[in-house]
Amino acid sequence: MIRAAVFDVGETITRDDRYWASWADWLDVPHHTLSALVGAVVAQGRDNADALRLARPGIDIAAEYHAREAAGRGEALDETDLYDDVRPALSALRHLGIRVVVAGNQTPRMGDLLRDLDLPADLIVTSGEWGVAKPQPAFFERVLEVSQASPEETVYVGDHPANDLIPAKAAGLRAAHLRRGPWGHLWADDPEVVARADWRIDSLSQLTSIIAH
Incomplete structure (x- = not known):
């Protein structure tokens, strides 16, 4: 039971649409490009965050997250x-x-x-x-x-x-x-x-x- x-x-x-769209906007890449990268890492069994690393090699994800929050462009939900x-x-x-x-x-x-x-x-x-x-x-x-x-x-x-x-x-x-x-x-x-x-x-x-x- x-x-x-x-x-x-x-x-x-x-x-997750808003999540990835907001990252795409922050990194200044087209939405469909980041979506395609997410699909690629999923198909390879890799972590979703690897899509961000492919879009922006060398990215410090934690630092960029805090920068987005400080800029008023952080996480949102409704x-x-x-x-x-x-x-x-x-x-x-x-x-x-x-x-x-x-x-x-x-x-x-x-x-x-x-x-x-x-x-x-x-x-x-x-x-x-x-x-x-x-x-x-x-x-x-x-x-x-x-x-x-x-x-x-x-x-x-x-x-x-x-x-x-x-x-x-x-x-x-x-x-x-x-x-x-x-x-x-x-x-x-x-x-x-x-x-x-x-x-x-x-x-x-x-x-x-x-x-x-």
Whole structure:
């Protein structure tokens, strides 16, 4: 029985369109160019940040992030960044008595922005606030602490096999792989994903139906 559902953020709860567009504007490269570079690193199984390194060789990403914030062009989030199924699915899960947690690899600033949206979640927290990031085992230890349920009663939901699915299963959690965003679509039928995922879903509403029944 599932008692807690914990959700990744990027391409699970929120679209990454604004994130990459804002970086493209800051680096003064066309949006489609950076999107193509993101697709290339995803296909190679590399970290998304490598797209920025390809667009601007030698970039100090942390320094550029702080420069963007100082210039008033930093992280932003509003209702249009949410996928349409997020509020209905999270609300339905809470109605079923499921503890809903949002926990992903984001900055403390993004944690504040997410909480400002007043999502139907019991807790919203980011790796930047915890000081530990996926796929490190310590991140999923924290996930289990805040889930307030046993590993087999907790499902982690995300699009990224290496950051979400595989380390969640290694920690003993149930895992739902979401076919959403470049990682979710590209790796949806990968044999390891098929073998390890407890569920493979195309929407958060599909997960709600699975848990309900």
